[in-house]
Structures are given as C-alpha cells and as structure tokens.
Amino acid sequence: MGSLERIIRVxxxxxxxASAGDPGDPAVVLLHGAGExxxxxxxxxxxxxxxxxxxxxxxxxxxxxRSTTFPVGxxxxxxxxxxxxxxxxxxxxGIGRAHLVGMxxxxxVAQLLTLDHPELVASLTIASGTPGGPGHTQSDLPxxxxxxxxxxxxxEPAPDWADRDAVVDYLVEGMRPFAAHSRPFDTTAQRAxxxxxxxxxxxxxxxxxxPYLIDAGRPWRDRLGHIAxxxxxxxxxxxxxxxxEHGRALAAEIPGARFVPLERTGHETLPSHTWDAVVPEILxxxx
Numbered sequence: 001m002g003s004l005e006r007i008i009r010v011x012x013x014x015x016x017x018a019s020a021g022d023p024g025d026p027a028v029v030l031l032h033g034a035g036e037x038x039x040x041x042x043x044x045x046x047x048x049x050x051x052x053x054x055x056x057x058x059x060x061x062x063x064x065x066r067s068t069t070f071p072v073g074x075x076x077x078x079x080x081x082x083x084x085x086x087x088x089x090x091x092x093x094g095i096g097r098a099h100l101v102g103m104x105x106x107x108x109v110a111q112l113l114t115l116d117h118p119e120l121v122a123s124l125t126i127a128s129g130t131p132g133g134p135g136h137t138q139s140d141l142p143x144x145x146x147x148x149x150x151x152x153x154x155x156e157p158a159p160d161w162a163d164r165d166a167v168v169d170y171l172v173e174g175m176r177p178f179a180a181h182s183r184p185f186d187t188t189a190q191r192a193x194x195x196x197x198x199x200x201x202x203x204x205x206x207x208x209x210x211p212y213l214i215d216a217g218r219p220w221r222d223r224l225g226h227i228a229x230x231x232x233x234x235x236x237x238x239x240x241x242x243x244x245e246h247g248r249a250l251a252a253e254i255p256g257a258r259f260v261p262l263e264r265t266g267h268e269t270l271p272s273h274t275w276d277a278v279v280p281e282i283l284x285x286x287x
Contacts, residue, residue, distance in 0.1 A: 027096070065207070066202055078217055128247075140249075
C-alpha cells in the first residue's frame with residue numbers, strides 16, 4: 001500500500017501528514033497519543049481501512065516524527081494548540097467533514113475539536129480516552145493501576161539520546177507497563193517498531209518528553225453532553241492508565257455513543273489482535 005507523506009504548514013508549524021487511499025472517499029484522520037508519532041497506526045491497519053473505502057490521513061503532531069519540534073522540556077504550546085492545528089489541517093487538506101479517530105492524547109484532541117469545531121467533524125471515535133482529558137483528575141473514576149503507579153514512582157532516568165540502542169531500549173521498556181498482562185509482550189516486534197520510530201524522529205528526545213509537559217487547559221467533561229456527532233468509544237479491558245470505567249463514562253456522557261470494550265488490551269494503539277473487531281466497527285461508524 002502506498003502512503004504519501006508531505007509537510008503542511010499551519011499555525012506557524014510544519015506538520016508531517018501521511019495519506020493513503022482515494023481522496024474522494026470519506027476521510028478518516030488518525031490522531032496518535034502522547035510520545036508517539038503517526039507510526040503508531042500500523043500500515044496493515046491503515047490498509048484495511050483503505051480497502052474498506054476510506055481515505056486515511058495520519059498526522060505527526062508537534063514534537064512527533066517529522067513535524068516541528070521544540071526545545072526539550074520547553075514545548076511552548078498546549079493542548080488547545082494541538083486542537084487548532086488539527087482544525088487548520090482539515091481545512092487545508094480540503095477533505096470536508098472528517099471522521100476523527102483519536103488515541104489517548106489524540107482522543108482528547110478529537111473530543112475538543114468535536115466540541116469546538118463540529119462543522120469539521122463527521123464522526124468521532126475515542127480510543128483509550130478519559131472524560132475531560134489526560135491531566136485532569138476524575139475523582140469518581142479509578143486511578144492508574146498499582147503496577148503503573150510503581151513504574152511512574154521509579155522515575156526511570158532518560159537515556160543518552162545520542163545512543164540509538166539505548167533510546168530503543170528505553171522506548172521498548174516504556175511500552176511494557178502499558179500493555180495488557182494477559183498477552184505475551186512481544187519484545188522483538190516492539191523493538192522493531194521502536195527502531196522505526198527512533199530512526200524517523202526529527203528529535204526523539206522532544207518526542208518522548210514534551211507531550212507529557214503540555215497544559216491540558218480547562219477540563220471539559222461538563223461539555224460532553226453537547227456532542228451531537230455520532231460517537232464510538234473503544235477501550236481496553238486491561239488499560240492500566242485509564243481503567244475501562246473511563247471509557248464507559250465517556251460513552252455514558254456523550255449522547256448516543258456506542259461503547260465497545262477491547263479484550264486483552266491495555267493502553268495500546270489498537271493492537272493487531274483487535275483489528276477483526278475494530279476495523280468493521282470503524283468502517284460501519286464512518287459509513
């Protein structure tokens with residue numbers, strides 16, 4: 001499957017965009033999570049959406065992949081800027097109303113874009129999200145798992161960013177605590193993916209640091225009831241960062257939203273064992 005990458009200038013930053021499929025088909029825009037890049041959406045997953053008659057657009061957000069990067073530890077932008085970037089990109093691409101699929105931080109961007117610019121959104125798919133966005137406390141919902149809390153408390157030191165192998169190791173070990181425990185962790189596959197991510201990044205230190213430092217802005221959970229766009233909520237049943245109750249709460253608070261639990265799935269970007277269920281759901285949702 002061919003995927004065309006190009007740099008598009010919006011809001012004084014350069015964003016790398018990869019598109020696949022027929023531009024005349026309904027456009028599905030895939031928004032990755034914090035610390036990731038458009039590579040989080042695997043080519044075979046994209047191909048299955050394209051085969052289903054979708055024009056698929058993947059985006060490197062600020063500090064990710066080949067997009068504009070900022071000084072490490074000083075991102076100088078917030079979540080609202082990521083929302084504004086996505087809105088500007090949809091307009092610049094001329095794809096009309098887009099079907100948004102957002103993972104984790106990308107789902108926060110998708111929620112806010114739907115609330116603030118409903119004229120740009122045809123449908124909303126939220127994966128591994130939380131009501132009101134990452135960084136906002138939800139006192140009525142369960143917190144992170146004890147294992148993940150222990151991982152965060154350990155404060156693993158950053159690697160030597162100039163040492164490729166060390167950075168790849170750091171990235172692989174950073175994925176491990178977020179994965180489902182009921183599935184074997186495929187270190188070989190994760191390492192191969194990490195190598196692609198590291199080799200493609202304009203500044204891997206910025207990619208793995210800055211997205212976690214940005215201001216999430218004002219919580220918006222109280223606005224979710226205003227979403228009038230068809231919404232699909234996907235959530236792993238073993239998510240250690242946002243336990244599945246977060247996904248259920250999202251679906252309950254967005255009128256008419258459909259909730260689909262993903263078995264044997266942690267806080268992961270739609271791993272391949274979910275595709276047989278997820279791809280038909282997304283194709284149906286974006287029809």
